[in-house]
Structure formats: structure tokens, C-alpha cells
Amino acid sequence: MPRFSVIVPARGVQGYLRACLDSVLEQDRQDGDLLELIAVDDCSADATGAIIDEYARRDPRPAALHLRRPSGAGPSRNAGAALARGDYLLFLDGDDTLAPGALAAVDARLRACGDPDVLLWDHERTDVWERRRPSGDGDLLRAAGDAVFDVARQPAVLGVEPAAWNRAVRRDHWTGRGLAFADGPYEDIPYAYESLLTARRVAVLDRVCVTWRERRRGSAATTPGPHHLVAVERYEELFDRLDGLLTEAGDGEGEERAAGEEDGRLPLLTVLHARMTERLLAVLDDPDRILPADRAAFFRAASRCIRRHRPAGVPLPAGLRSYRAYRSLHGARDLRRELAKELRDRGGAAARTAGRRYYGLRRHASLDPDLVLYGADGNRAVSGNPYAVHRKAQEIAPQLRGVWAVHEDARDAVPAGADHVTVGSRRYWELLARATYLVTDGDFPGAARRPGQLFLQTHRGTPLAATGLDTHRLPAAGPGPGRVLEHADRWDFCLTANQYAGEIWERAHPSGYETLASGFPRNDRFATASAADVRAVRAALGVRPGATAVLYAPARHDLPGDAAPLLDVVRLAAALGPRFQLLVRARPHDPWPPALVKAGTVLDVSGHPHIEDLCLAADALLSDFSPVLFDYANLDRPIVVHTAGWDAFRFTRGAYVDLLSGEPGDTPGVLARDEAAVAGAFHSGRWDGPPAASLRAAFRERFCRYDDGLAAERVVRRVLLGEDDLLPQLPPGERRTAPSPRAAERVLAQECGATRTLTGPGAVVG
Structure with missing residues (x-):
């Protein structure tokens, strides 16, 4: 039986999910049964489900669960927990990560404490710039010390972030107390508090175990609207159930309670009320959550809730007596914000042209x-x-x-x-x-x-x-x-x-x-072009009949300190010989030898506006680190990568794919460092040999998955015509690829042969 079941609900997080799953699977393993990972695809419209399936295929620890209908984070976590077999349940959002070594530290702390019902830990926050900052819970966790307790003894721990991902809950405690996440926004509030209030044994780990990502867009928390009123409802429900929960909290195993039930509960109520007030006011003041049109309604609901559940002797926060008082209190701050914005706008207006004002x-x-x-x-x-x-x-x-x-x-x-x-x-x-x-x-x-x-x-x-x-x-x-x-x-x-x-x-x-x-709509041409189209493009560019045309298209780097070395076209053309013809798509301001252009050894196609036509005309692509590599792969024609400058490119520009690894899916074809190596690849036949074809097929499978010739129609119908769904992708067996130049010439020969047969001696005409 695994020690931990890590449950990851995922919807619309394809950009972050790999980092999340990797952070779990790369945890230190004390034995072969430390964890199981249950990734729940909440009917995500992006590639989230595909990523989960990919991880499940290559590692026995992840289990993929695909929900039949969109359910939200709460029901997704509940569905994952229903499948869990671990001693402890951990919940991690699909855009967050576990810190290295976190599970080992959690396991050690649990064992040292005799496996308590709940273990709390610290977290950090990161924004879109990857700037990290502490959670603010560290002092509360350190104050709790090393002892095992219940919340009646340490009510201050109720002040930690009420979240799903900053605690491990014993599975017996989850099932025995009927814990679950709510359905809808702010679903973690009931679980966070009830897991602690009903626990007999709680411990803390003063260690950052989770990095929580603050999303700019795309989550319920960052989408403004009236749905944030649910936060008030969650706290109303919690306080309405509090009598029963506090009774359970008081059922300690022989623990002595303070004299007077109400007196013993007052510290708990005070901490809960203070945390609720702080959070509701934070939501109210957040313009990314509460629109101006919704602010009065939220204020009234929050104010009623805070007043209704205020413990005896606890003062009412300033500004909650009326919405007018709240606006007056916060008016100075809002006025400063508006003044700063006005000053910025005035500065911008002074620099604007008349056209911008128009x-x-x-x-x-x-x-x-x-x-x-x-x-x-x-x-x-x-x-x-x-x-x-x-x-x-x-x-x-x-x-x-x-x-x-x-x-x-x-x-x-x-x-x-x-x-x-x-x-x-x-x-x-x-x-x-x-x-x-x-x-x-x-x-x-x-x-x-x-x-x-x-x-x-x-x-x-x-x-x-x-x-x-x-x-x-x-x-x-x-x-x-x-x-x-x-x-x-x-x-x-x-x-x-x-x-x-x-x-x-x-x-x-x-x-x-x-x-x-x-x-990509421009890549439709690679699926729809005919043999006649290929021949017409070559003729228009001036490609010699029978020549092997090599399109040299280096990356157009236009950032400072970012110049990758170019091949010497003079030496390359001489090394290739007359059987080959270079189509050179220059970068801005690159010089090209006029003599070579005049002789026809090199065709300068730098001014041609459509890279897809140049690709159709070429028998092979020669490039360094240009995105054209991904597009050209659609044609299933040979690719040679000029590798000089790769280390500098990765240092200055970064690289998402290791083109030089030689691994299927990373490397698109033959690698060559200089002019002699490029020519050698062509003269030896390696440019179009079986190993190169195998690499090309894997590269095409990875990077050309959606290019099936219907991209432009998909986009027009979805964006410009407002249709709800994208046209489905064509199955691989139904897709076609534009013929190679050699195949196009064979088609022409067959057509000419058929014409001669029809018009030759003995043919019946008309």
C-alpha cells in the first residue's frame, strides 16, 4: 500500500501540468511504495488530458482519471480521493509544484509524530515572473512547536491558509469524518477547517513543501464576477455547522477541557472569525474579483456574515457599519490610485500624436x-x-x-x-x-x-x-x-x-x-498543393530542371548579441557541385555573392513573401535554429541542421528542444557543423537515408500533429464566423502531403505519356 496518494485535479493547465507532475514523480523515494499519483482530467478542452495519459503510459505510479463532465476542482479532488489507496491524502493543484524532498520530509515528520490525523506545512507563492515570496504562515507553524495537539489546544493554527495543498490528511480520518470538498468556488474552505476541527491529533512541519502559483487569468479566483459571493456562503455554512464540529474537536482521547464549554470555544471562534473577516475583506478590496457593480452586494453579504458570527467582546472592524462608511474609509486610498492613473494618462497624452487622440x-x-x-x-x-x-x-x-x-x-x-x-x-x-x-x-x-x-x-x-x-x-x-x-x-x-x-x-x-x-493556416498549403503546384513554384523561382534544390533558411535573429554563424555560401556551393542548387533565404542585411546568383548556382529568394512556397520548391531544407524546421517537417522531406553556434544560441536565447540530442522527436534529421559536413551529408546519401527518415518521422509526429490542411477553415469558422466547435482533426490515414519535386516530375511524365498514347497513331479521337 502506498504511503501517500497525491491527487492532482487538472483543467486548463497544459502550460504548467508537466512541471507539477514531474515535481511529484521526482520526489525522493524511501522505498518502492512511497506514493501513488492520481491525476484527474476535469474534461479539459486543452491538452491537459493528453499530458496525463502520456505520463500514465510511461510510469506505473500515475493513474489517469477522466471525468465524463466538467465538475470543478472540488468534485475532481473528491473523485480522485475515492480511488486513493495511500495512508495519507495530499492534494496539489495542476499549476503548483511540490518542493524537492518534500514527501521524504513529510514522511519523516509523520512517523516522528506517530501518524497524526493531519500534518500542516508551509508554502511559498510565485507569480508570472517566477518571483517567490513567503506565505506568511511560517510564524504560526513555528509557534505550534513540535508537539502533537488538537486545535482546542492550539487554536492559532486555524489562521493558516485554508487551502487543499498545505496539509496531509490521514485517509482513515478523511473517510471516518466524511470530509469532502464543496462543489463550486472556494471549495477548499470547508475541507480546510473541518479537517482540523474534527482531528484529534494535529502536527506541523516548519518547511516549505509547496510552491503555489498565482495565476493572472484563467481561474475562478482571477475572474471577476458575482460568483465570489460564494465565499460568504462558505463561511456561513461553516459557522452554522460549528457546534457539531467543535463537539467533535472536544472529543479528545482523555484530554482535559478548560472549564466552561463556551470559554473553551471562544479562542477557536475568535481565530475563525478573524480569519474569515480578513479573507472576505481581501476579496472585497480585490478589483480582479469584485467588479464595481458587485461591490455593494458583496459588502452587504460579507458585513451581515461578519456581524452575525462575531464572538462576544470582539470589536467590529472599522468601516463595516455601513457601505457609506466603508467607501469613506477606503476613499482616500482609491483617490490616490485614481490620481496616479490620471497623472500617467496625462503624461501619455502629452506624447500622443493627433492620430492616437483620434x-x-x-x-x-x-x-x-x-x-x-x-x-x-x-x-x-x-x-x-x-x-x-x-x-x-x-x-x-x-x-x-x-x-x-x-x-x-x-x-x-x-x-x-x-x-x-x-x-x-x-x-x-x-x-x-x-x-x-x-x-x-x-x-x-x-x-x-x-x-x-x-x-x-x-x-x-x-x-x-x-x-x-x-x-x-x-x-x-x-x-x-x-x-x-x-x-x-x-x-x-x-x-x-x-x-x-x-x-x-x-x-x-x-x-x-x-x-x-x-x-497553422499557412501550413495548409503543404497538404493541399498538387504536383502541378510544386512544378509551377519551382519554375517561377528559376529552379533548374532536374536539380536538387536545397533551401538554406537560417534563423532571422534580430536581438542584440544573438548572431549565429552563417554558412559560407561560396564554399558550400562549390562543395555541393552542379547537381545541387541553393535557394538562399537571407536574414536582414546579409550579403550574398552576386556572381553565384548570376550563374544560377544560388537563387536569392530572400524577397519572396511566402516561406511555404519556398518549402514546396525544395528537395531538402538546410537551416540552423529557425522555426521553419517545424513547418518543413510537414512535407516529410529531408532536413539538415547546421549546428555551429548551438551553445551560444542556447545561452543567449534559450531552447525548448535539444535539436542536437539525436533523440527521436528532438532531432529532425542529419546534423552538420560546417560546409564540408553539409556537402558530405548530401554526397554520401545520409541526408535521405533510413536513419534520417526515422528521425524525421518522429519529429513530424511531435510537431505537426494539428496540421492537416484544414487549419485556415477551422480558424475562420471559429473566430470570424463564431461557430462553437473546431472542425475535427483528420485521422492520419486520411491526410495527404504535397508531392516532392521528384514525385511531381514523375506525375508530369505519366501525364505526358498518357497524352502521347491518346494522340498517337491509331488513337480514337472525339
Whole structure:
């Protein structure tokens, strides 16, 4: 029988769940039966359930429980506890973590105390910047000392955080006392207090065992609304049941009680009342929970509860005599906040252009329900995922009018006939204010969130380098954390091509958006292109007939101190020989030898707007650490990775995947450090050999899961047409892949042969 059953309810936590489960499974094991892990998937719409199943397949300790209908954290914990076999139950939220060595320390303390009913421990808190701070419970735990007690002897322990994850409860105590979590918000309040009030033997561990994550968005606690009134109801229910609970608390095994039942209960009541008052007032003062329209109702309910259960002799907190008194007491603080905001706004207004002021005025006008504003590649191109969404919208939602936002110096990139607007112009601010849909792979300069607008973040690719908040400790840091969060707070939808990227987006760009497991719209081309399309692209680019075209697409690093070494194209072209032709997609400001371009040995395709067309034209991809690796894998064509500079890249940019590990799912193909190694890979045949094909298949399986040719239609229907559900993914057997250039030539040969047969001697025509 396991010593501990760790129960993890999980819903919408795909960005954090791996860290949570790892923190449990990596605990020190005193013997082979220390723990069982029960992970409960509460019908999560993201990849939470898939992650739980993955862990259950590779380790015997996790058990996966999938609920049939969404139930909430409380019922999910109860369902997990019903399956538990351990001596003790521990509950850990799916976005929190156990500290290293926590279970060993908990086990040692339990044994030293003779296995009490409840063991309390300390926790720390962490925010989106991974800044840690103490819980505030440390003094209470230290004051309790090393003795085993009941709460009548140590009422101060009722002041610790009323949470599910800061205690171990003996399973016999859970079942014997009928403990359970409530259904709905603030579900841990009854359990936290009842587990202590009904326990005969309680002990504490003065050690941080859990890191509790403060979420910015996505949880009931961070979503404002009237549901926070349930906090008052939970305390009302607790105090209404208190007589029975305190009777149970007084049933100590031969413990002497203080003379006078009421006198013995007064310290308990005082601590409970003080903790309730503190928490209800904290909820009332939290603008992320209580909206201005709900504040008066919450105040009245909380005030009645605090008054009703106030122990004799305990003074009423200042400001609770009336809502007017509360507002007066807190008015000075609110006035300071408003004044600071006004001063910030004045400073911003002084720096704003007339266009921005015009934008502020137009944001009060009605939205245009058929207007879509598109932007791509820093508003310097008409390409990528936004372009694919635009094309599909023209096909299935022609009533929508799309306009592209581009900078003045990039207007030449706009295709003929495409409606566009110059960033910063008066019309730009007008469209930015009134468009119902904003679709971009980056951001729109000057944009502010407006009710009723829908912002779709398509991204430019699957991330290899660190992104968002994950960059702020790296030497080549990106935008500051405040700017990252400001951008993410504008998103309503976020696209991903695979589960891996979805987990990263939600952790590194935390906010309240919906992640769509849609695939990348631009990658639809890899599934829908025909042999004729492949031949046409090669011809348009100038690829020589019969040549093996190698697309060299190094990463476009544009952060300081972030330049990875380039291959020498002159040496590489000479080493490859005439059978090969390099298609070079340069990074900004990279020089290329004109003689090679003129001779046709190298085709400079840097100005081509659509990377997917370049991929279709290539027999193989040569890249370093570019996100194009993930996209090109859709084509199931050979990939060669230029590895020089990998250590510097990981140091300055971070890396989520170890491309050089050689492990299936990490490495997409052949690794080559310099020009000679690249040429050797091609001349030897290793570039397209069985080992490379095996690595490529595993890489494709991991990173191309959602790309099935229907991504653009999914996005248009879900975001622009408001349909509730995404189109289902095509099963692997029903998907198709654009033919390789060689296969496209074979199709052409077969078509020409069939034509000659039909028109040759003896053919019957018409």
C-alpha cells in the first residue's frame, strides 16, 4: 500500500501540468511504495488530458482519471480521493509544484509524530515572473512547536491558509469524518477547517513543501464576477455547522477541557472569525474579483456574515457599519490610485500624436461587424498565417472585408488589388478602432483592448527559442515582462500547430485567451498543393530542371548579441557541385555573392513573401535554429541542421528542444557543423537515408500533429464566423502531403505519356 496518494485535479493547465507532475514523480523515494499519483482530467478542452495519459503510459505510479463532465476542482479532488489507496491524502493543484524532498520530509515528520490525523506545512507563492515570496504562515507553524495537539489546544493554527495543498490528511480520518470538498468556488474552505476541527491529533512541519502559483487569468479566483459571493456562503455554512464540529474537536482521547464549554470555544471562534473577516475583506478590496457593480452586494453579504458570527467582546472592524462608511474609509486610498492613473494618462497624452487622440475618440463609435484588420511580419508583409486566414475568409465568408495594415516603407509588399492602410495614418486609427476582428502574427502599433473586438494571435511559427516571460532572465532578452503581458492581455484567441507549442504559449504568455488546437493556416498549403503546384513554384523561382534544390533558411535573429554563424555560401556551393542548387533565404542585411546568383548556382529568394512556397520548391531544407524546421517537417522531406553556434544560441536565447540530442522527436534529421559536413551529408546519401527518415518521422509526429490542411477553415469558422466547435482533426490515414519535386516530375511524365498514347497513331479521337 502506498504511503501517500497525491491527487492532482487538472483543467486548463497544459502550460504548467508537466512541471507539477514531474515535481511529484521526482520526489525522493524511501522505498518502492512511497506514493501513488492520481491525476484527474476535469474534461479539459486543452491538452491537459493528453499530458496525463502520456505520463500514465510511461510510469506505473500515475493513474489517469477522466471525468465524463466538467465538475470543478472540488468534485475532481473528491473523485480522485475515492480511488486513493495511500495512508495519507495530499492534494496539489495542476499549476503548483511540490518542493524537492518534500514527501521524504513529510514522511519523516509523520512517523516522528506517530501518524497524526493531519500534518500542516508551509508554502511559498510565485507569480508570472517566477518571483517567490513567503506565505506568511511560517510564524504560526513555528509557534505550534513540535508537539502533537488538537486545535482546542492550539487554536492559532486555524489562521493558516485554508487551502487543499498545505496539509496531509490521514485517509482513515478523511473517510471516518466524511470530509469532502464543496462543489463550486472556494471549495477548499470547508475541507480546510473541518479537517482540523474534527482531528484529534494535529502536527506541523516548519518547511516549505509547496510552491503555489498565482495565476493572472484563467481561474475562478482571477475572474471577476458575482460568483465570489460564494465565499460568504462558505463561511456561513461553516459557522452554522460549528457546534457539531467543535463537539467533535472536544472529543479528545482523555484530554482535559478548560472549564466552561463556551470559554473553551471562544479562542477557536475568535481565530475563525478573524480569519474569515480578513479573507472576505481581501476579496472585497480585490478589483480582479469584485467588479464595481458587485461591490455593494458583496459588502452587504460579507458585513451581515461578519456581524452575525462575531464572538462576544470582539470589536467590529472599522468601516463595516455601513457601505457609506466603508467607501469613506477606503476613499482616500482609491483617490490616490485614481490620481496616479490620471497623472500617467496625462503624461501619455502629452506624447500622443493627433492620430492616437483620434483613435481614442473613434473607439467610442460602433464596431463594423464585417471588418477584419490584418497584419503580418511586423506589419511589413502580406504573408504567413494571417494571409492564409484572409484567403480562406474570402472563400467561405465573402461578406467580411479584409484590410492589411502595413508600414509606409513596406507598401510595395502589398499584392495588387489588396486593400491596405498605412500604419499611423488617420484611416489606420479609424480601422483599428472600428474593426471587429484583428488578425496578426505580432501586434498592431498603438492598439488597446476594446470590448466587442476579437483579437486573433496567429504567431509566426512553433517556438524553439525562449519566448514571452521565459526570456526575461536570458542575455538576449526580448520585450520586458510588462510589455509581454500587455500584449497577451489583448488576445482572445491564440493558434498552435502542436501540443508542445500550446503548453509554451500559455505558460510564457499567461492571460485569459483561448488556445485553438487548429494547426497553422499557412501550413495548409503543404497538404493541399498538387504536383502541378510544386512544378509551377519551382519554375517561377528559376529552379533548374532536374536539380536538387536545397533551401538554406537560417534563423532571422534580430536581438542584440544573438548572431549565429552563417554558412559560407561560396564554399558550400562549390562543395555541393552542379547537381545541387541553393535557394538562399537571407536574414536582414546579409550579403550574398552576386556572381553565384548570376550563374544560377544560388537563387536569392530572400524577397519572396511566402516561406511555404519556398518549402514546396525544395528537395531538402538546410537551416540552423529557425522555426521553419517545424513547418518543413510537414512535407516529410529531408532536413539538415547546421549546428555551429548551438551553445551560444542556447545561452543567449534559450531552447525548448535539444535539436542536437539525436533523440527521436528532438532531432529532425542529419546534423552538420560546417560546409564540408553539409556537402558530405548530401554526397554520401545520409541526408535521405533510413536513419534520417526515422528521425524525421518522429519529429513530424511531435510537431505537426494539428496540421492537416484544414487549419485556415477551422480558424475562420471559429473566430470570424463564431461557430462553437473546431472542425475535427483528420485521422492520419486520411491526410495527404504535397508531392516532392521528384514525385511531381514523375506525375508530369505519366501525364505526358498518357497524352502521347491518346494522340498517337491509331488513337480514337472525339
